[in-house]
Amino acid sequence: NKIVHEWLVRDQAAIARQIGSNEKELAQKWLDASGGYFKAAMPAAPSYYVSHIEQKGHAAKYADFLEQIFRSFQKINADHFYAQQIISALPGGESAVGQNQIMQFWQSLAGSLELSSFQVEHSVANEREGRPIAVAVRWRAKGIHGFLDVMASQQAAHSKF
Template identity: 25%
Template sequence: MTADRMSSKPASEHEERARLTVDERDLGPQMAPVVAGRRQSLEGFEADYTDIVDYIIRCTHKIWEDKAVGLIYTHYAHNTPVHLSDAEFYGRDQVVENTVRTLAAFPDLRLFGDEVIWSGNDRDGFHSSHRVTWSGHNLGHSIYGPPTGRRVQRREIAHCVVRRGRIVEEWIVHDETALIRQLGLDEVELARTLARMEAELGWQSPGDLVGEVPRLPGQGHPPVQLDGDPRDPDALPGLLYGLVWNARMLNYLAEYYAPNAVVWVPGNRRLEGHGDLTAYVLGLLAAFPDGAMSVDHVAWIGSEAQGYKVAARWTFQGTHGGPGPYGPPTGRRVRVLGISHFEVRGGRIEREYMVWDEFALLKQVYRPG
């Protein structure tokens, strides 16, 4: 299992940068005042940012809550690609357009910063994984129809690559199913309608893949033992996905997760303990019998003494070939982007925020043949 990681840093350096977290900041109704002076080398960044966490939190606040949308032109590169499960955008003009559209639908939108997990430096570039709780009222027209007046809340994670004060690439995942349900809409019927419309427009589905799902090494089988130490935060996601999801060794869930672990999954669903988590994984693998997880990037902060916070960006692929939560099998191929934030202590996961766009998967499942 390979991952596109930043070059490894000595443990002492990781421990030092563990203090640069959102835990130190006032993320309530008012933004914390700018702290005088730099706490981290930020060559090429505007002077009012003190470190990479402050940059992510503060520029998000400026653009979305202060509605200084035009700052996107100074905080994104002109050719920035933005990746979602069901769309690919290119360039900051599209970022501006999508931001304006969202704010028009939810003009009182608030983004509460829950965590920023990061790696890198101002020489090689930073990777940041920013988890937010997204909250507001649907007071304007959205892509789903006229305003409902309803209050909505969903979880979202944005993974950014930042160089010299500009975002040069971004991956965004959000719990769209939770939002649609809170708007009072039926996600299955809406997915069928939009999937049919997108097919008629000739839009390509992310599940239109060629070749086998990359889980099996040739004619062999997934390894039931993988090299690596699960106490190493850099290795943990690859071991977890390789053994549990790809090799189907679900007995390892009890080794990687604490007995009372809490896992948040799409639809604002809360799983607690090994039983809930095992049932969730089994349900997805039953619906997608050839399903496979691959790790795309890993970053972490913390130390063995303090505990680790780990961000893993991943891709799930499979064929809808079995019964499960998404209706009778359709034979459609699916591909979804996801990001998980793990809180690890004593070598076990105590809490996980697994964020991916389940609605994008539904559209792929119900896409007309």
């Protein structure tokens, strides 16, 4: 009868825009205040905590969808995961309308990361009568963002001259 894990989802990009800043400025401010780019390791969950990962059904299907995109960059058939009329909230206060836009978001995100690991940590579906099925998947990706490679390439190109 104790809360062990709490999920906090906050759209920092949208918040930055609302206060007259942008994502990059806000992130740099936080990095400067915390001492730089290197994040302290997360402590392990208590030994008695077991994260729930559904092995079948809608949550398992969606977790598999994410793994396919992030591990192999496969072209995924959106019909298996999203209704034609999907409207999805995206980072930065943006929206995706329809399967094509949501798939473009996921493929763009996966393509911007050079991953060393991808892990689904929790997945669960909530099915309620008369309501759409809600699926929550918590995942962790470790790797290098493509933007850093671009910056390094630009610095190397400038240093040659």
